[in-house]
Amino acid sequence: MSESPEPLLSVQGLEKHFPITKGLIKRQVAAVKAVDGLSFDVVKGETLGLVGESGCGKTTTGRLITRLLEPTGGKIVFEGRDISHMSQSALRPLRRDMQMIFQDPYSSLNPRHTVGAIVGAPFRIQGVRTEHGTKKAVQDILELVGLNPEHYNRYPHEFSGGQRQRIGIARTLALKPKLIIADEPVSALDVSIQAQVVNLLEDLQNELDLTYVVIAHDLSVVRHISDRVAVMYLGKIVEIADRKDLYESPMHPYTTALLSAVPVPDVKRRSERERIRLQGDVPSPINPPAACRFHTRCWKAQEICRTVEPPLAQLDVRHQVACHFPENVPSDAVPEDAGTPVPG
C-alpha cells in the first residue's frame, strides 16, 4: 500500500479519562485512564485492526472516534475536519459517513421494530429521500448483506445470531458510510457463521469502497481481515504495523506474548511449540503501572522500564513500537533516544 497524503481518519494523542467520584457532591477522587494518548491514521479503503485484552480501551476508542463519547484530550480529525469537540447537531450530517457495528447482535436491535424499520431508521433520522422510496432502498441493502428482501416485515427474534448481525450491518450501510467501526463484529457468533460475516465485510469493502476499523480480541480474525494492526495495552498503543510485519516479526514483547498464547490446531507440533507465558492479569487502568505499563508482566523489564516511558517510535518502515528493548529490530534501524516525545 502506498503512503496516502490525506488520511480519512487521523487520531492524535487521544485521551479518555472517566472520572471516579465519591460522595454526594461527586468529588472526583481518581480517573479510569481508559484511553491514554493514542495516535494513528487510517487511510481510505484500508482496514485497521485494533487488538488487545479486555479493558485495554478498544471499545472506548471506537466510541470516541464515532463521537458517541467526547474525548478528554487529543484530537480526532475526519476528512480533514477536527471533530473532537463538535456539538451533536454539528455532528449529525457527519454521522452518515461514520457508523459503528456493535458486538452483540441480540441487544443492539430493538425487538419491537421490524427489520424494515430498523434498517430504514437511518433514512428517517437523517431525512434522506431515495429515488424509489425507503422500502426499496432497504430491500436492496438486505439483499446486499445476504438477507431475503421478503424479511422486511419480520422481527429480530425470528433470526439467528448471524442473521441478526447481518441486520446490524445492513443498518450501518444504509446511508453509504465512508468509515465503519466494527466492535467485535463476530465474537458472539459460531465459527461457521463468523466466517460468513467476515467474508461479507470483505465483499462490502470491495464493492462499496469502505474503510474499516475492526476491534477484536481474536488475533486470527484480525490477521485475516486487517491491512494494518494496532496492539493496545492499558489504554495505549504499544505496537502498530502492517499486518505481515506485525504477525511475522512482532517487536513488542506484549505482541509476542499475545501471539504465542493463541491456541492453534497444529496437533503434530503441539509439544514443540515455543510458548511465552505471561504471569498474572492485566493491571487496573485506574492506577496503571508507571513508565512502561507492561513492565509488571514483561520478562525483559529492566530498571529503565519502571522509570522512563518508552515512546511509540518508528523502528522500521510503517512499524512503530513503544519499548526500550524491542525484538526483531532490523539491524539498520536507528532507534530514537528513549524519552523523546512521539512525533506528530
Added chain:
Amino acid sequence: MSFLELKDLRVHFPTDDGLVRSVDGLSFRLERGKTLGIVGESGSGKSVTSLAVLGLHKGTRAKISGEIWLDGEELVSASAEHVRTLRGKKMAMIFQDPLSAMHPYYSVGAQIIEAYRIHNDVSKAVARKHAIDLLGRVGIPQPDRRVDSYPHEFSGGMRQRAMIAMALSCDPELLIADEPTTALDVTVQAQILDLMRDLQQEFDSALIIITHDLGVVAELSDDILVMYGGKCIEYGSAEDIFERPEHPYTWGLLGSMPRLDRERTERLMPIKGTPPSLINVPTGCAFHPRCAFEPRTEGKGRTVVPELLETEGGHLVRCHLSLEERRATWENEIKPKLESA
C-alpha cells in the same frame, strides 16, 4: 469396560413448541488419564451431555434414556441421591462462568473448605490447610491470604483458577470443563490451559473439555468428538480430526477458521446456512441443508439418517459418502484450499 462409557444417550426436553432432541443417541468412551474434546456449534448438545453425566438433569422435565457407566456404575438409572454423592467426590465440573458457580457472600476459601468437608471427615483447620494448598497449586499468589477473599475480589482469571481448585478439592477422577476459558483473555486462557494440562497429568484423571474453539481442543485433547444437531458426526484422535478429517461438517469448521499457524488464506470458506432446529430436525442427515456434498449422495442425505461407522483405527464418521470418496475429497478438494495462501 472403560472408565467412562456413554451408550446411546438421549436427552429430550418436552416444550410448548415440541420435543427438543438436544442429545440424540450419543456414545463414547473415555479412559483415566485421557482427555476428550467435544466441539460443535452453539446448541449442538455439548452442555446438555455434560449435565447428563453429572446427573444434573435428574428431577427436571428432561427425558433421559441410554446408559452412562462411570467406573462400573450405571448412572442414568441411579438415584439422584447417589449421583449427588459421586458429584464432587468422583466427578466434578468447571463452568464457563465462575461467578455463577460460586456463592458471592462466602469467601473462596470457605467454599472450598465446605466442598471438601462434605466428602471428607476432617476438621476445619485441616480443610483450610488443604484449601490453601490447592489455591497455591492452581497459581493463586499468596494463597494463605487470598483464601479469605471473596469471589468479586478476584480477577476473571483468578476466579477461574479458584473454581478449578474447588473442583479438584476431592481429587475427582472425572473432570468436565465446559468452555473453561471462553470468558478469559488469551494470555490468561493460555495459563489456565497449561494448568489443566499439568493437573491432569498429576492426578491422572479423565478430562472432558467442551468448547467451540478448535484451537483450545487441539491443545489439550487426545481424542475429539464433533457434535452436530445432538449427534456425534465424527470422532477420532486429534490427528484424525485435524490431519485427515472425513466429515463435510468438520471440513466446514476447519475452512471457517482463520489460522495463525498457517499462511493467511485469501478467503475463508464458511458453511452456508444456520444450525438446525432441534425440534424439527432435518430429515436424513441433519447437516444436509448446509452440505455442499449432499448432491453426491443421490438423495440419500435427505432421507436416510447415516450411521456412525468406523473408518480405521477408531476414527468414526457419520456420512453417506463412501470412504474412498471422502478421502479423495479431503485430499484433492478441501485440504489444498485450506492451505493455499
